[in-house]
Amino acid sequence: MDTLQHVFKGTFVHSTPSCPMEVLKEHIIGIGKMGRIMFLEDAQEQTRLAQKWGFDESDVKELSKSEFFMPGMVDTHIHAPQYSFIGSAMDKPLLEWLEHTTFPTEETYADLEVAENVYRAVVRRTLKNGTTTACYFATIHTDASIVLADIANHYGQRAFIGKVCMDSNKTYPKYLESCEESIEETERFVDIMEKKKYDRVKPVITPRFAISCSERLLNELGLLADKHQLHIQSHISESTAEIDEVLRIFPTYDSYTEVYDKNKLLTNKTVMAHGCYLTDEELNIFRSKGAAISHCPNSNISLYSGHLDVQNVLKHQVKLGLGTDAAGGYSVSMLDAIRKAIETSKIIFMEKQKENRENKKMYIDYKRETVQNGIKPGPIKKMENGTDYQVLSNQEAFRLATLGGCQALNIDHITGNFEVNKEFDALLINMAAEDSAFELFSDIAIEDAVQRFLYLGDDRNIKEVYVAGRCVVPFTNNA
Structure with missing residues (x-):
């Protein structure tokens, strides 16, 4: 059996095939020395997990309230x-x-x-x-x-x-x-x-x-x-x-x-x-x-x-x-x-709205002209209603950048989210990092905090980077 090299406790944010963004608060994750996720469970199970997997509870690295893990x-x-x-x-x-x-x-x-x-x-x-x-x-x-x-x-x-x-x-x-x-x-x-x-x-x-x-x-x-x-x-x-x-x-x-x-x-x-x-x-x-x-x-x-x-x-x-x-x-x-x-999706939405408005105006002008000429207006093909178009959400874009990319490269069976047995490719995000790209002025829902990071964050908020359980950022002295 693989032995543990990391145990983290805190908030984990990832995507699944059925959910663009799943937020797991107060969870505990174990990473084996081979880089795979051994368990991800509610933090209330910590003592039982420590007994099962043989780790010392004092060695658990607990994230602060301003930190969370997301997939690489x-x-x-x-x-x-x-x-x-x-x-x-x-x-x-x-x-x-x-x-x-x-x-x-x-x-x-x-x-x-x-x-x-x-x-x-x-x-x-x-x-x-x-x-x-x-x-x-x-x-x-x-x-x-x-x-x-x-x-x-x-x-x-x-x-x-x-x-x-x-x-x-x-x-x-x-x-x-x-x-x-x-x-x-x-x-x-x-x-x-x-x-x-x-x-x-x-x-x-x-x-x-x-x-x-x-x-x-x-x-x-x-x-x-x-x-x-x-x-x-x-x-x-x-x-x-x-x-x-x-x-x-x-x-x-x-x-x-x-x-x-x-x-x-x-x-x-x-x-x-x-x-x-x-x-x-x-x-x-x-x-x-x-x-x-x-x-x-x-x-x-x-x-x-x-x-x-x-x-x-x-x-x-x-x-x-x-x-x-x-x-x-x-x-x-x-x-x-x-x-x-997300911005491109909004541009397409606005273009469809414009097309819809132009089509409505064309239909109104056509109807008015035919009525004025004493002719009953016939049907006219209408374009798609722009308001029916769904703008890409930040949660969906998050999935495209993580699990979606793994699916595109046909490696989603290896990594891409925090499912057990997948390799731990992950980012430790600190929203209160020194010289952070943005501020959190009060306690807000984690979902809102993640959205703020996606829109405003940068490398200053990325505290650690893991690939297959190995911490690759910060770089070591010989790197």
């Missing part, structure tokens, strides 16, 4: 090399931004010293901001991608690392690799990663996006993912210009989704970033394949690409997580992703 946050889409220019070059749309800023910067990662400096910084920064799991794009450089994996493993972050593949586009030929080289280097990358036998850092097959990949490369990558049962990540339907270009390059395919699907790149281990313009038919394909979408609202707004209708995705029962998409998004904080997801 999951960034389902982030570009590690772009961290070097985050917060800049935000004045161009997607395809121009790639050509003028992103590709020239990523080319410098052939230099492993450049890669190590930036990758160490981004892993530390994301961990400090509560990202316990990150799904990273690296660059086309295999050895630099291994550097990122080594660093993530060193700091204890759960991570998926993608050596980027791109062999085809006349717009930026000098940043490409040949199809043969891309396949060979991806196989070498996967082989090295498997030999390293990391516990929680895994390879992910990563065609950059359909525009930058030949049909042969896409097909070979799909076969490679199937052979090794690997995760897959890419981009889809981020902007209208991107969709038009994909359909121009692949004229025999009916949709962007079909390009990936017919090349075996849509599986239950696939996460595709953005999806702003996916049709209902394409969403049905996603659901049937078990593939997921990473919602990256900051990037969608910053590169003025579009908005993802989260409620429509969820209505189609497609797995959904949140991503920062740094540096298309200007923040690596998943708290920012939560806020931007």
Whole structure:
């Protein structure tokens, strides 16, 4: 039997498949030395649990009234090399931004010293901001991608690392690799990663996006993912210009989704970033394949690409997580992703309200005109009533950033909430931290306090970060 390494008592906030935010007050949790949750019960059971599990009650770490545990946050889409220019070059749309800023910067990662400096910084920064799991794009450089994996493993972050593949586009030929080289280097990358036998850092097959990949490369990558049962990540339907270009390059395919699907790149281990313009038919394909979408609202707004209708995705029962998409998004904080997801939902709500008002006015004008002309008004098709649209709540956004991200990455059987036997990926939040980003002036309900943290908190409120029971933040002296 696993022995205990941590016992905490206090408030725990997490999500379940049936509840977007469950608040467990006065509970006690036990974490085994293997990093798994051994028990989570009412604190009144402490003495019985101490006898059963053999811990000293004096060793229980009790949280203060201003503290609570929540699951670690999951960034389902982030570009590690772009961290070097985050917060800049935000004045161009997607395809121009790639050509003028992103590709020239990523080319410098052939230099492993450049890669190590930036990758160490981004892993530390994301961990400090509560990202316990990150799904990273690296660059086309295999050895630099291994550097990122080594660093993530060193700091204890759960991570998926993608050596980027791109062999085809006349717009930026000098940043490409040949199809043969891309396949060979991806196989070498996967082989090295498997030999390293990391516990929680895994390879992910990563065609950059359909525009930058030949049909042969896409097909070979799909076969490679199937052979090794690997995760897959890419981009889809981020902007209208991107969709038009994909359909121009692949004229025999009916949709962007079909390009990936017919090349075996849509599986239950696939996460595709953005999806702003996916049709209902394409969403049905996603659901049937078990593939997921990473919602990256900051990037969608910053590169003025579009908005993802989260409620429509969820209505189609497609797995959904949140991503920062740094540096298309200007923040690596998943708290920012939560806020931007809620704001995007409100924008869509207002757009639907506007459409509804315009439709009502059109109907009134039509009715008035026909009556004045002595004609009985006939029926007119009405648009959806905007007030029927449900804005994404902070509780639902919280679930997307935690359990939802794990579902998107197909690791929700391993972590994502505080269910017994899952690995303890968690954040200890202190709402009364020194120099806190916000104040609590009086006792308020824990639900309201959590909401305040989600809207106003930052890394100053994240006191400790755990991955599989290991405290990885604060960093140790040798980290």
